[in-house]
Each structure stands twice: as C-alpha cells, then as structure tokens.
Amino acid sequence: MLNGLLNIGQTALNAAQAWISVTGSNIANADTEGYTRRYVDQRDAGTIKTRPGGEGVGVNAQQVLRYFDAFLERSFVVQSTNSARWDKQKSIMASVENVFNESNRAGVNSALNAFFRAWQDLTKRPDDTASRESLLSHADNLADLLGSSVDRLKAIQREMDVSIEHAVERVNTLSKGIADLNRQINAHTVEEVSNPNHLLDKRDMMVREMATLVGVETVDNGNGNFVVKLTTGQPLVQGLHTFDLQVMPPRSERRLMNGSAFAGHAVFDGTDSHEYTVEIVSGGTAGVMGAAGNPVFRVSLDAGKTWLRDENGAELRFEVSDNDGDGTTDPVQVKKLKISFDSAANFAVGDKFDIIPKNGLAWVEPTRGPQNITPQIFFDGSDNRDRVVGGELASFFNIRDDNCGRYLDELDAFAAALIWEVNRIHSQGTGNVMLGYVQGQQAVGRTDVALGSPQAILPQAHRLQAGNLNLHFFSSVTGEHVSSGQLDFDAGTGGIQNFDPAVHTLEDVVAAINSSFPDPANAGQNLLQAEIQHGKLLVRTNPVSNVRFGMGVDSTGLLAALGLNTFFSGSDADSLAVNAQLHGDVNLVAAGQVNGQFQANAGDNITAIGIGQLADATVPISTVWKTVKNQTLSQYFATLVTTVGADTRLAGTNAEYHAALTANLDDQVNSVSGVNLDEEMAKLVRHQHSYTAAAKLITTADQMLQTLLGLKQ
Numbered sequence: 001m002l003n004g005l006l007n008i009g010q011t012a013l014n015a016a017q018a019w020i021s022v023t024g025s026n027i028a029n030a031d032t033e034g035y036t037r038r039y040v041d042q043r044d045a046g047t048i049k050t051r052p053g054g055e056g057v058g059v060n061a062q063q064v065l066r067y068f069d070a071f072l073e074r075s076f077v078v079q080s081t082n083s084a085r086w087d088k089q090k091s092i093m094a095s096v097e098n099v100f101n102e103s104n105r106a107g108v109n110s111a112l113n114a115f116f117r118a119w120q121d122l123t124k125r126p127d128d129t130a131s132r133e134s135l136l137s138h139a140d141n142l143a144d145l146l147g148s149s150v151d152r153l154k155a156i157q158r159e160m161d162v163s164i165e166h167a168v169e170r171v172n173t174l175s176k177g178i179a180d181l182n183r184q185i186n187a188h189t190v191e192e193v194s195n196p197n198h199l200l201d202k203r204d205m206m207v208r209e210m211a212t213l214v215g216v217e218t219v220d221n222g223n224g225n226f227v228v229k230l231t232t233g234q235p236l237v238q239g240l241h242t243f244d245l246q247v248m249p250p251r252s253e254r255r256l257m258n259g260s261a262f263a264g265h266a267v268f269d270g271t272d273s274h275e276y277t278v279e280i281v282s283g284g285t286a287g288v289m290g291a292a293g294n295p296v297f298r299v300s301l302d303a304g305k306t307w308l309r310d311e312n313g314a315e316l317r318f319e320v321s322d323n324d325g326d327g328t329t330d331p332v333q334v335k336k337l338k339i340s341f342d343s344a345a346n347f348a349v350g351d352k353f354d355i356i357p358k359n360g361l362a363w364v365e366p367t368r369g370p371q372n373i374t375p376q377i378f379f380d381g382s383d384n385r386d387r388v389v390g391g392e393l394a395s396f397f398n399i400r401d402d403n404c405g406r407y408l409d410e411l412d413a414f415a416a417a418l419i420w421e422v423n424r425i426h427s428q429g430t431g432n433v434m435l436g437y438v439q440g441q442q443a444v445g446r447t448d449v450a451l452g453s454p455q456a457i458l459p460q461a462h463r464l465q466a467g468n469l470n471l472h473f474f475s476s477v478t479g480e481h482v483s484s485g486q487l488d489f490d491a492g493t494g495g496i497q498n499f500d501p502a503v504h505t506l507e508d509v510v511a512a513i514n515s516s517f518p519d520p521a522n523a524g525q526n527l528l529q530a531e532i533q534h535g536k537l538l539v540r541t542n543p544v545s546n547v548r549f550g551m552g553v554d555s556t557g558l559l560a561a562l563g564l565n566t567f568f569s570g571s572d573a574d575s576l577a578v579n580a581q582l583h584g585d586v587n588l589v590a591a592g593q594v595n596g597q598f599q600a601n602a603g604d605n606i607t608a609i610g611i612g613q614l615a616d617a618t619v620p621i622s623t624v625w626k627t628v629k630n631q632t633l634s635q636y637f638a639t640l641v642t643t644v645g646a647d648t649r650l651a652g653t654n655a656e657y658h659a660a661l662t663a664n665l666d667d668q669v670n671s672v673s674g675v676n677l678d679e680e681m682a683k684l685v686r687h688q689h690s691y692t693a694a695a696k697l698i699t700t701a702d703q704m705l706q707t708l709l710g711l712k713q
Helices: 004-029 072-098 108-124 127-189 197-213 391-426 506-513 558-562 580-584 606-616 635-672 677-710
Strands: 038-044 057-068 216-220 227-229 235-238 245-248 249-256 268-271 276-282 296-300 332-334 335-343 351-358 360-365 369-372 438-439 468-474 481-486 526-533 536-541 547-554
Touching: 004 038, 004 057, 004 677, 057 197, 072 127, 072 197, 072 216, 072 391, 072 635, 108 127, 108 606, 108 635, 127 227, 127 235, 127 245, 127 391, 197 216, 197 227, 197 391, 245 369, 249 268, 268 351, 276 335, 391 558, 391 606, 391 635, 391 677, 506 526, 506 536, 506 558, 536 547, 547 558, 606 635
Parallel strands: none
Antiparallel strands: 038 057, 216 227, 227 235, 245 360, 249 351, 268 335, 276 296, 276 351, 332 335, 360 369, 438 536, 468 481, 468 547, 526 536
C-alpha cells in the first residue's frame, strides 16, 4: 500500500506539473495569433483489487490537446471567405465610384449639357466662326472626359489582373504549405500519446488565410489526412497531394453533341469582359452568304441563361457563311468580338462553343486539363454557383468583369447613341461651304457582303434601313444649283432602285455613286467619283465637272453609318472623337441644309436646331442586356452614375453584414479556443495547490514508511 501511495503521489506530481506547464504556455501565448488554448488529457490510471476494496493507482497525464471545435472552425472558414469577398469589393468600389463622381467636379453630364448648349448657341449665329470653334471645343472636352472614364475603368481592370495573379500564386503556395504540414503532422502524431499542436495551429492559420483569397471548405480525417477543397468541389489539398489554380489566357473550348462530326473550333478576335456561349441552332455546312442550309448560331453572355436580343426583343441569330470557299467561315461581329470557325463543314444542332476572351481562372487536374472556375455573375445579379464565389479572388474578378465590364458597356452604349443621333442629323446638313470631297470615318470589314449583315463588320450596321439618299450639286464658280439626284442601285431597271441593307454591299454603294449622277454639261461623265480606301468610302467630285455637292435627305442611314459628312468619328466611348475634317475647316460644321428650293443659305440653322433639341429628346440606347427608349442621353448617364452608387452601397452593406457574422463566429471560436488570462491564472493557482498536495502525499507516505521501518528498532 505504501508503494501505491508513492506511485499515486508521483503521478499526481507529474500531472500537476504538466498542467502548470501547459497553463504557463497558454499564458505566454495569450496574444499569439493563431494560438489555440491547450489542456492536459488527464485520465484515471486504473485500480487494483485489494482489501478493503479497489485501490486507485494514480493518474495519467495522457497527452496535451487543444480546445478546438471543428464545427465552429469550419463555419468560420466558410463565413470568412464571404466576408473577405465583400470587404475587398467595398474598398475597390470606392475607387470605381470615384470615376463617376460628378458631385464636386465637372463631369461627363455637365460636358454633355455644354455640348448641346453650344449647338443651341450656334442656332443664333449659324455662320459665325467663333461659335463653331466653341462648339468643337465643347465636343472635344466631352470626348476627352468619356475617354478618360474608359481609361480609368480599364486601369482598374488591369490592377485587378495583377491582384488576381498575386492571389493565385499565394493560394498555390498555401496549398503546398498545408500539404507539407500534413506530412509533418502525420509523422509527429502518436495516437493517444503525442499531438503536434503547434503544427495544427499553423495549418489552421494557413487555411484561414486561404479562405480570405478563395472560397474553400475543409475535411479532417485525422493523422494528416486533411482535405482543402474549393466550394465548387475541386480539391486544392488532398493529404500530401496538391492541385494548382492557374490564370488562363483568352481561349475557346468546344462542347459537341454526341455524334457530331464537326472537326473545328471557334476562333475569335477581340477582348471583352463577358464569356460567350455560342450554340448552333441550325446545322449544316457553310456556303456563300444567304445560301439555303447555312448553319445558324445564337450567343449567350451568361452561360446560356439568356440569349442576345435586338432592340425589339427578338433573339439574334447569326448566319455562318464561307464566301470565299476556303473551308473557314467568315468572321461575324458579335458585340466586341469577331467570331468565326476554322472549319465550315458538319455543324450539328446543339454544338456549343465557349469563348473566354479574357484572362480566366482554372483549376488544373493533371489528367483532365484545366477546368474553368472563373467567377461569373449572371445578368439577374446572381452568382454562378458552379464557379468560385468567395474570397478576394471573387471580388477581383467581379469588379473586373461584372462591375467595370457593365459600366464600360453602358458608356459604349451611351457614346454609340450620341454618335448616331448627332451624326444622323449632321450628315444630312450643310455647312458654310459645299463639299469637294468627303472621307468616310467608319471602316467596313468586308466590302463584298451586305452592309446590314454582321459579316460586314460595320458598327452601326443594325441601324441601316431600306431607302435612298439624296445629293445636291452646285456650280463651284457661281454657286448656282446644277442638279439633284438619288442613288440608283440598278441602272438597268426602270426607275430608281433603292438601297437594301440585306442585299447591297459597300462595293454596290461605290458602283451606284459612280453611275447615279450624270454630268449635264459633260456627256459620259459622272458628277461624283467614289472608291474604297482601307475599308472606308471616299467620295469626291469629278474634276471635269467643276461642281461642289451637299447632302440631302437620307432615309437609309448610310451617311451616318459610313461616317460621311458626320460630326463625330468612332463607334464607342473609347474611340469617340470629333471628325478631323471639321477641325481642318470649321466651315464644314453643318448648321443648315439644302432647302426645298435647292438653296443652302449661310444663315440657315435647321440642322443646328435639330441637334440642339437632342438634349431633351428620348433616344433608344441599347446594351446586350437591356434597351432603354424612354430616357434622354443626359438621363441615361445620370442613371449609370446612380447604378454605380447603388453597387457601391450594396458592397458596403454586404461587407458590414458579413463582417458582423464573421465577428460573431470569431467570438464563438475564441470562447472555445482563445486564452482568457483570468481563467488561466485561476487554473495556475489550482494546479499549484494540486502540485503541493501531491508533494504532501509523497511526504506523508515517506513518514509512514519511516514509522514502519522504526518498528524494527
């Protein structure tokens, strides 16, 4: 029994000493980030059978464990990834919002109003050079401000690309670090004896950091068999093995129907913030444009949830053609991309092609290749749950593609509407002088296909209409009216044959101009000579005719679409500029028009009035996801500014909400795993007393033994 008492005392001393050591470590690491409070796994050492009954043999300080709640930790990891996403999005959106901040400085809207006021001023002095110079100055300022807004948004997009690269690199580094810790934990774990708590803490810290970068979940099967996977299911760490994330360059992928014989791929030229899903809706082999049986495709920008539609709500369908018969299809303009296929044969209904015209995020699996997990937001504002949705990576991609991408699209739509509406009126007007030549400002990609087709690659092709164009000719010597006429697209047929955008090409337009205006003073001569230079239409007077010309009524939209006698050049917010010909000669600014008596008077202001009235006119403005017809240009831009502000507030609200949830979970985790100094001090006193009591037990047993030995004396 005495030996038993000594053993009990010894084990009690060991246990108390272990507790004091662990408590001291807890106190020392109270402010250490990632440190998890620890305790001694203390167990009864058992009993032996004896009289008067079972006698205990002491206590075992089995192992040192962490106060750790796996459920709370997993919940915190999932929640912190949402919090990191919105917190980062909130801070970046503050910079994006500043691009559109017009509350304390002159911005696009004020420049737009000044531009229209300049036109209204020109109506009072239509032949005044100073008024024209002022107008051009205001127009240049408007173009510069729009271009500056585009440049700043694109700069933010480039910054997001850099941040994405760094975040992906860090995630891959953390994956390798966690796998290495799994190896060490497996090597240093002795079941029921030893736990490498410092390694477990370090691994938890790495997982937490990874969760701030990308949405992850964890599964702990013990002994280093620890799994970290994306919320989409792909693993990043599986025990000792890792899988990388990778920033992939722009590319296209195909998803063919079972049995499809198509052997080619989608080819694209251009960049965009959206992913394009191309679906074949009518199969076959491509031939010349307009041929029966040509394949047809449609396009979605949100993974097939919705399909592109025109301003009237009809689904857009694009014909696949091969006009030159070289086995590759003609490029088709779809939004910002020129899409074609490197094979023209055997398209099957249901074949799909995914075009990613930007850097994307991919999960790399060695045997199957990269899988696209680029964060994506649908047009209804919801996340694509098959992609990454959490962490700073999601915010970087969402800012770059959804926010900046949408704002750029709306700026382009605003600029395109401004360009078209101003040019449509200006192109039919006259300045202080008549024209000796006019250079088109818009290049046509294919001069041998119908101008109204997507294959023509003409920015405003969809606005062309069937109709005709009037031109008026005046003597360059006397200024007297010589003749007027319309384009005739088939001189061999009686009467005037009108323009049809679904049929006539730019080459047809050239032929019509070169044959529609015979010179009454020079038999066999035409008053105008037209040609194509680098895809642009050039029209000039015949030198032998000694005339100048002015534009008349244009019901086709050809003048505005091709950039003839227009005020603006360009097709979007980035390329918007004042026609260089106007800067060369301000007298070409069209304030008036040729009237019904075939006169162009210097004091005429009808064109200036028409453009000035655009300030209050509602015009159709279209992006790929919406068409607005009930707003003025100024109201549309103001709505865009409001949208940016609303998106910023949304990010701020979500950041506050998720920060509160994360803080609450962090408090719960700390209540279990965090060090409380008051509690640890109380434990230290308690275990100190335990140590003293254990020592007293040993002293008592020794005294009993001495007394027993003294009986022999």
